[in-house]
Amino acid sequence: MFRTTAVVAFILFALAAPVSANGTAPVQLSKAGGVPVALTAESLSRLPTLDQEVSFQAAKGIRSARYKGVLLWEILKANGMIDEGGHHNELRQVFSVTGSDGYRIDFSVGEIAPDFGNKAIMLSTEEDGKALVPPTLTVPGDKRGARNVHDVVRIEVR
Numbered sequence: 001m002f003r004t005t006a007v008v009a010f011i012l013f014a015l016a017a018p019v020s021a022n023g024t025a026p027v028q029l030s031k032a033g034g035v036p037v038a039l040t041a042e043s044l045s046r047l048p049t050l051d052q053e054v055s056f057q058a059a060k061g062i063r064s065a066r067y068k069g070v071l072l073w074e075i076l077k078a079n080g081m082i083d084e085g086g087h088h089n090e091l092r093q094v095f096s097v098t099g100s101d102g103y104r105i106d107f108s109v110g111e112i113a114p115d116f117g118n119k120a121i122m123l124s125t126e127e128d129g130k131a132l133v134p135p136t137l138t139v140p141g142d143k144r145g146a147r148n149v150h151d152v153v154r155i156e157v158r
Contacts, residue, residue: 025134025153026038026039026040026043027039027123027134027135027152027153027154027155028153028154028155029075029076029079029081029154029155029157030154030155030156030157031080031081031156031157031158032156032157032158034080034081037079039075039079039123039155041125041133044069044070044075044123044125044135047070047074047075047078048070048071048074049068049069049070050068050069050070050071050120050122051066051067051068052066052067052120052122052140053065053066053067053140054066054067054138054139054140056142056143056144056145056148057143057144057145058144058145063145065127065128066127066128066129067122067124067126067127067136067138068124068125068126069122069123069124069125069126069135069138070122070123070125071112071120071121071122072095072107072112072121072122072123072137072155073112073113073114073121075123075155076095076109076112076157081095081157082109082113088110090109090110090113090116091108091109091110091113091116093108093109093110093157093158094106094107094108094109094157094158095107095109095155095156095157095158096154096155096156096158097137097149097152097154097155098149098152098153098154098155098156099149099150099151099152099153100134100150100151100152100153101150101151103149103150104149105137105146105147105149107121107147109157119139119140119141120140120141121137121138121139121140122137122138123135123136123137123152123155124136124137124138134151134152134153135152136148136149136150136151136152137149137152
């Protein structure tokens with residue numbers, strides 16, 4: 001009985017999840033105490049894009065690719081996720097990026113804030129001209145690619 005109930009609940013949950021026009025579930029963007037936002041290909045296309053070459057050390061040598069996407073700073077700011085209410089509040093905020101496999105990396109918002117780290121971390125929607133569905137988080141300038149997150153499903157701001 002429990003197994004049947006669990007399966008039915010999972011199917012209902014999966015059917016209730018929003019789907020973007022390209023047939024994929026959107027990336028969920030949330031902030032503690034706030035209403036989650038669905039980042040779809042359509043909503044990302046309304047934000048400024050960046051095209052940049054990213055190289056890093058991988059298990060099999062140096063990997064380089066040209067990525068196109070939206071800066072995380074622009075995504076967070078456009079969706080009201082940056083706490084700008086006090087003196088340098090953004091420096092106390094962190095965000096976690098999680099891939100479909102459960103791989104999660106945490107970052108300081110100060111690392112991407114234009115007035116501080118100004119690191120061009122972005123949610124990439126294309127790699128070498130090919131669509132990335134779901135998108136990949138790319139971290140240019142890192143020597144190793146361990147902070148890149150493939151198949152991003154969730155971004156949480158705290």
